[in-house]
Amino acid sequence: MPELPEVETTRRGIEPHVDQQRVIDFVVRDARLRWPIPKEIHGLIVNQQVASVSRRGKYLLLRFALGDLMIHLGMSGSLRVLPIGTPAGKHDHVDLVFANDKLIRFTDPRRFGSVLWQPIGVEHKLLAKLGPEPLTDRFDADYLYNASRKRTLAIKQFIMTSEVVVGVGNIYANESLFRAGIDPRRPAGKVSKPRYERLVHEIKAVLDYAITRGGTTLRDFLSSDGKPGYFAQELSVYGRGSEPCTVCKKPLKEIRMGQRTTVFCTGCQK
């Protein structure tokens, strides 16, 4: 499941191949994604040049003269750079074909991803309410502490809310709360300022590290399966329910919070 580090790794992976390149075709084999792919996209990007490749939260944004092509990878989506003419498989739903004989192929078995359009000057509804980027200075303890006052929902669900901060999915929410020593069930409004200082630091650290590691797999990402690694062997709690805590050796506890698997240590997280 692509989280922010995987999306940023993907952005860095495709950027050198498509930046300033001209689109010669936009092929939609299956428009049924999370939302239907708008039909007008073809006419808006063919024969237009990519002006930049950026990211907002987990959305990749390819800027054209008339607007931004928005790509969300959902949980099983990926992009690959391939030579023109590469045969498409069952789940290869969209190709963005370029004049430099390369294509960007969007593959998504579960079709939770999306390909949308944001006209210049009109913020897309799905981007309008997004919170700050976690790796910028705007995301700090003061911000998170103030935003959490009087909030009763659990801290884990709070940091996974995209209006609060973008890009913190289930894996990194579990990991950062473990590293910060905070019980994921604690109401967001009852977490102290010093503990938010620690949490903000750990969220940034864990995302930063994952992006750094993602960068090292760029070669694989471009050639083979298109999936940046998750470095599962380096995760402290996610996927390790009932295994001993790496710090105190108590068995890790696994519960469901808001339909999401949550793993934490009752000894280390208070």
Add this chain to the structure above:
DNA sequence: AGTCGCGCCTGGCGGC
């Protein structure tokens, strides 16, 4: 307004 839970979709897995 804030919180909660549903459902989209399909590959992979365990059980029989």
Add this chain to the structure above:
DNA sequence: TGCCGCCAGGCGCGAC
């Protein structure tokens, strides 16, 4: 072997 049922999850949305 083959079939069935269940699970994973990002995230918008409807309901309270």
